Amino acid sequence: MARKYAVRNIRLCTKDCLCLYVCPSGATDTENSIIDVDKCIGCGDCADACPSGAISMVPEFYPDQQEVEDDVVQSMRKLTRSKSEQERIASGLSGKLAVAIEKSNHIMAEELLRESGYLLPQSDNTKQFLQSLLDKPQPEGFPSQTVEMLLEKYEKYQEEKSMDEKSTTLDNLMAAFTGESEANRKYTAYAKKAAKDGYVNAAKLFRAAADAETIHALKHFEVAGKVGTTAENLKDGVEGETFEYTSMYPPYVEQAEAEGNKAAALTFTYAMKAEEVHAGLYQEALDNLDKEEEEINYYLCPVCGNIEKTRPDKCWICNAPGEKFIEY
Amino acid sequence: MAKYVCTVCGYIYDGSDGPWEDLPESWECPLCGAAKSEFELLEEAPSDVKPVSESKDPVEFKEDQGNLTSLEMSALCSNLAQGLEKQYMAMEAEGFRELASYFKKVTAPAEDPAYSKMLDLLETDLNEDFPRANAVAGEAEDRGALRALVWTEKVSRIVKSLLNRYEKEGESLVEDKDVYVCTICGFIYIGDQLPEVCPVCKVPNWKFEMVEAR
Numbered sequence: 001m002a003r004k005y006a007v008r009n010i011r012l013c014t015k016d017c018l019c020l021y022v023c024p025s026g027a028t029d030t031e032n033s034i035i036d037v038d039k040c041i042g043c044g045d046c047a048d049a050c051p052s053g054a055i056s057m058v059p060e061f062y063p064d065q066q067e068v069e070d071d072v073v074q075s076m077r078k079l080t081r082s083k084s085e086q087e088r089i090a091s092g093l094s095g096k097l098a099v100a101i102e103k104s105n106h107i108m109a110e111e112l113l114r115e116s117g118y119l120l121p122q123s124d125n126t127k128q129f130l131q132s133l134l135d136k137p138q139p140e141g142f143p144s145q146t147v148e149m150l151l152e153k154y155e156k157y158q159e160e161k162s163m164d165e166k167s168t169t170l171d172n173l174m175a176a177f178t179g180e181s182e183a184n185r186k187y188t189a190y191a192k193k194a195a196k197d198g199y200v201n202a203a204k205l206f207r208a209a210a211d212a213e214t215i216h217a218l219k220h221f222e223v224a225g226k227v228g229t230t231a232e233n234l235k236d237g238v239e240g241e242t243f244e245y246t247s248m249y250p251p252y253v254e255q256a257e258a259e260g261n262k263a264a265a266l267t268f269t270y271a272m273k274a275e276e277v278h279a280g281l282y283q284e285a286l287d288n289l290d291k292e293e294e295e296i297n298y299y300l301c302p303v304c305g306n307i308e309k310t311r312p313d314k315c316w317i318c319n320a321p322g323e324k325f326i327e328y
Numbered sequence: 329m330a331k332y333v334c335t336v337c338g339y340i341y342d343g344s345d346g347p348w349e350d351l352p353e354s355w356e357c358p359l360c361g362a363a364k365s366e367f368e369l370l371e372e373a374p375s376d377v378k379p380v381s382e383s384k385d386p387v388e389f390k391e392d393q394g395n396l397t398s399l400e401m402s403a404l405c406s407n408l409a410q411g412l413e414k415q416y417m418a419m420e421a422e423g424f425r426e427l428a429s430y431f432k433k434v435t436a437p438a439e440d441p442a443y444s445k446m447l448d449l450l451e452t453d454l455n456e457d458f459p460r461a462n463a464v465a466g467e468a469e470d471r472g473a474l475r476a477l478v479w480t481e482k483v484s485r486i487v488k489s490l491l492n493r494y495e496k497e498g499e500s501l502v503e504d505k506d507v508y509v510c511t512i513c514g515f516i517y518i519g520d521q522l523p524e525v526c527p528v529c530k531v532p533n534w535k536f537e538m539v540e541a542r
Contacts, residue, residue: 007416058416069468074387075461076473079480082449082457084399085438086487089449092441096502096541097494100509100516101446101487103539107514108480109403110410115476118404121411121420129396129404143430146423153420 004057005040012054019046061161065120076116083109173224180217234286241279270304299325331370336362337527360527363489402431508536
């Protein structure tokens with residue numbers, strides 16, 4: 001669900017309608033001018049495009065309201081009582097002035113209560129207030145169904161907000177995992193380059209930093225709860241590799257060939273073929289996981305990433321000689 | 329020449345209509361309509377340093393007094409409805425509106441309502457409860473509460489001015505005149521030249537609502 005969604009202030013809308021053109025989900029085009037919350041994906045393109053500032057992005061969940069000290073609440077409540085009493089007196093008087101004073105006092109009472117802990121409608125104070133209405137006997141005609149509806153809405157909001165907060169940290173862990181993993185590979189590439197050019201110290205530093213990023217990545221991944229049982233992990237391996245060789249790489253190869261980028265086409269092809277081998281090996285390991293088996297040695301092609309269970313004469317994918325394969 | 333500032337809207341009288349002392353008591357603020365008595369000498373210390381020490385004693389409600397009255401609950405619910413409207417939560421806003429009307433409807437009418445009773449309450453508000461609340465909120469550095477107090481205190485002064493004038497002028501104060509209430513802060517304007525923005529809360533005047541007699 002979107003964390004933010006677009007809303008249109010109809011009074012500011014000058015009907016320049018750019019929002020209709022930029023909206024990727026059709027949420028802005030409705031018969032009542034209210035942006036369709038269910039369709040809005042929260043991208044913010046309409047708010048950015050609107051020339052009259054009529055569209056703003058509203059968060060789905062609000063931060064907790066500021067605490068109000070008890071003695072502030074009490075002194076404001078004393079004034080609220082007086083304003084409400086003046087409203088009551090004015091409502092018993094006729095004439096325009098009395099009507100105006102009645103309204104004015106009602107607005108002042110609202111204002112004072114707002115700053116006495118009732119600013120955010122979605123707060124514990126509101127919940128307690130609604131609950132207290134249900135807890136005590138109420139006369140006939142009391143709209144208890146409305147109170148129940150409001151309480152249900154509040155509970156649902158809190159539940160979704162807390163789920164959202166949890167998922168935010170989970171998202172952050174996985175984003176950090178991705179970033180750290182990328183940094184590891186990047187520094188490894190830089191270390192290789194530095195070593196080749198004879199910069200021994202820079203090469204060492206890049207290798208150390210690359211290992212440091214691995215430490216971070218592994219910890220983030222673990223805390224995110226992504227390491228399952230070995231059977232689960234093998235299954236995940238099959239799925240990941242299968243996705244890469246069936247869905248991800250084929251269009252990459254095609255695109256690289258169309259652009260005439262031979263180096264990219266080759267590295268994609270090597271990876272695509274190797275991932276298919278990996279998927280097969282993972283599946284085999286999964287099938288035999290709990291069977292008694294002799295220890296297997298795996299041989300990795302250092303050029304294309306192919307893996308074999310016996311050392312081959314040469315790599316079937318990239319023709320690299322068998323003696324270069326690394327044993328595991 | 330001494331200048332005087334309106335404590336409601338901040339309008340400064342610079343003496344262009346003659347010395348302050350010569351202005352009649354019926355003179356009113358040209359911007360917000362506050363009475364002459366709501367002005368203070370500009371050189372004087374600003375009003376927010378006037379809280380008296382004893383006024384900081386905590387407020388204590390006796391027994392059940394702490395519970396909200398039905399009319400307070402009405403204001404609470406209409407306030408929450410406004411908040412939800414701002415958040416575009418139509419269904420929840422409607423629910424709180426319904427509760428606000430309910431609580432207003434079940435409020436017992438005041439016994440022997442009189443303008444003078446409102447003035448009595450306003451005296452206590454302005455002389456005791458606003459200074460105390462300002463001091464307490466100031467000490468707590470609660471600027472949200474202070475903001476609400478600034479607005480409501482100014483509006484209270486306007487209401488007091490109007491009630492005082494009503495005592496002298498009677499219905500002629502509002503007869504054949506338009507009366508407006510600012511829907512944001514409760515400021516009351518009588519006349520046909522609405523200020524561009526509310527002199528108290530500075531909202532544009534299309535947020536004012538014209539009042540009809542019952």
